[in-house]
Amino acid sequence: MIVAWLSIENFRNHRSTELSLDAERTLVVGPNGHGKTNLLEAVALLDGSGSFRGASAETLVRAGRDHAFVRAEIRRARRTYLVEMEIAAAGRTRAQVNGQRVRSLRDLADVTSTVVFCPADLSIAAGGPSVRRELLDNVLTSTDREYRAMRLDFERVLRQRNNLLKQAGYRPDDEALATLDVWDAQFAELGEAIAHRRDALCTALVPPAQDAYHQLAGRAADMELSYAAEWRKSSLATALANARADDLRRGSTTVGPHRDDMTVCLDGLPARTHASQGEQRSIALALRLAQHRYTAQLSGVEPIVLLDDVFSELDEGRARRLVGCLPAAQTIVTSATGHVPPGIEAHSQVHIQDGEVLST
Numbered sequence: 001m002i003v004a005w006l007s008i009e010n011f012r013n014h015r016s017t018e019l020s021l022d023a024e025r026t027l028v029v030g031p032n033g034h035g036k037t038n039l040l041e042a043v044a045l046l047d048g049s050g051s052f053r054g055a056s057a058e059t060l061v062r063a064g065r066d067h068a069f070v071r072a073e074i075r076r077a078r079r080t081y082l083v084e085m086e087i088a089a090a091g092r093t094r095a096q097v098n099g100q101r102v103r104s105l106r107d108l109a110d111v112t113s114t115v116v117f118c119p120a121d122l123s124i125a126a127g128g129p130s131v132r133r134e135l136l137d138n139v140l141t142s143t144d145r146e147y148r149a150m151r152l153d154f155e156r157v158l159r160q161r162n163n164l165l166k167q168a169g170y171r172p173d174d175e176a177l178a179t180l181d182v183w184d185a186q187f188a189e190l191g192e193a194i195a196h197r198r199d200a201l202c203t204a205l206v207p208p209a210q211d212a213y214h215q216l217a218g219r220a221a222d223m224e225l226s227y228a229a230e231w232r233k234s235s236l237a238t239a240l241a242n243a244r245a246d247d248l249r250r251g252s253t254t255v256g257p258h259r260d261d262m263t264v265c266l267d268g269l270p271a272r273t274h275a276s277q278g279e280q281r282s283i284a285l286a287l288r289l290a291q292h293r294y295t296a297q298l299s300g301v302e303p304i305v306l307l308d309d310v311f312s313e314l315d316e317g318r319a320r321r322l323v324g325c326l327p328a329a330q331t332i333v334t335s336a337t338g339h340v341p342p343g344i345e346a347h348s349q350v351h352i353q354d355g356e357v358l359s360t
Contacts, residue, residue: 001113001301002330003043004080005073010062011087012038013355025331027346029338035355036334037118040306042070043332044116046083048095048108049138052116061089074112076301081111104152109142113303115292117285117310124287125271125280129228129261136198136262139205139291143298147197154190158253161187166251180244187256188237194257195236199227201294202262209290216289216321217282224265231255281314285322292327302329309334311341 007018013035028036037053041060044052051060061068068087073080085095085105095102097111123131140147161183168176202225210223231239239255240247247254264271264283271283296302305326311319312335323343333340340346351358 001074001076001304003046003072003112003304004075006039006043007069007071008039008042009069010065011042011060011068011070012062014038014042015062015355017355017357019350019357021330021332022346022348023330025333025344025346026348026350027338027340028332028334028350028352030336030352032336035352036336037308038355039350039352040116040308040332040334043072043304044114044306045070045085045087046072046074046108046112047114047142048102048105048112049114049141050105052118053120057087057091057093058089060087065089072112076111083108083111104148106141106148106152109148110145113142113295113299113301114306115288115295115303116306116308117288118306118308119310119313121284121288122277122280122313124284125264125275126277127272129259132262132264133198133257133260135287135291136201139294140197140201142295142303144197147194150190150193150197154187154194154257157183157186157190158256158258162252165247165253168248169251170248172248184237184240184244187253188235188240191236191256195227195229195232195260198257198260198262202227205287205290205294208293209286212286212289212293212325213282215325216285216318217279218317218321221267222265223283223286224263224268226263226265228261228263229257278315278318282318285310285318285325289325289327292329296327296329302327305329305331307331307333309336311335312337316341 002023003021005020008014009016028039030036041051041053066089070085072083074083081097083097085093087093093105095105095108102108124135164176164180164183206225213223214220236256243255266275266279271280275283292303319341323341333346
């Protein structure tokens with residue numbers, strides 16, 4: 001799978017950028033703050049997973065404009081697709097593939113798949129649960145159509161349940177309680193299914209993640225991944241019933257997959273509290289490499305690799321070992337200096353300044 005051609009318009013600080021990308025490696029060079037990461041962000045949006053920087057649609061649109069556009073020619077398994085996205089500063093983002101509107105942005109994963117490595121990945125090991133949930137959901141969304149539909153249904157039910165909790169307040173009437181019973185039943189069914197798939201993914205990611213960690217860290221260590229959900233000791237339906245009074249008081253749902261975590265342990269100790277910063281970096285990189293390998297195995301195509309100024313955050317040894325671990329996939333690398341470790345020399349360079357491509 002490759003992005004052969006990319007066009008972005010009114011996206012972040014890019015007024016109008018169009019370029020062809022090398023099928024193997026492209027190095028994007030330019031001063032910090034001039035639009036290198038914005039270019040990678042546009043590519044990553046093509047798989048429907050949203051901004052890897054957690055940005056809202058409003059911030060993706062160039063100041064003073066109402067819409068941004070991202071268009072790309074994707075070549076996948078001997079087929080060519082034209083993916084087009086219209087991002088509204090206020091409103092709904094729309095996308096189409098070969099002129100046909102997609103029902104959900106997440107369905108773009110059937111065409112495009114990306115794995116992003118960025119400095120913020122340190123939070124995979126050291127940050128809060130939402131970062132690790134997002135990693136699991138991104139992998140499942142890109143490989144499991146049924147999971148995508150399940151997630152959409154779950155998010156809808158969660159919104160409806162939260163709205164009802166807020167409206168009902170401390171003293172819900174019989175009608176509100178009956179409606180809450182309906183939402184609880186749907187929430188429990190969907191939540192159990194989501195947790196089951198996430199749990200299975202944690203197990204599946206262990207071998208490739210541990211293998212990658214050994215190569216990156218240069219030493220043997222046992223990495224463990226486990227799905228952490230207290231409610232699974234009984235059932236989600238039971239947990240919801242036990243939490244109902246508290247949920248009504250808070251006006252929100254306090255238990256379920258939207259609050260769960262993935263625990264990462266190194267040599268039997270929680271990485272979040274016991275791993276050094278160097279170990280946490282290796283863990284994060286190992287999980288990204290495992291994400292790529294798992295996705296490639298299930299989809300049959302190699303996801304595009306996006307490396308956003310990663311090497312500046314690594315010591316020489318880890319940088320060299322990461323190069324040795326990178327898959328044989330289309331890779332786009334950003335660098336403020338233009339210097340990258342030996343072994344990842346780019347076949348083409350793109351120079352960006354003030355959101356404009358100066359040369360390719």
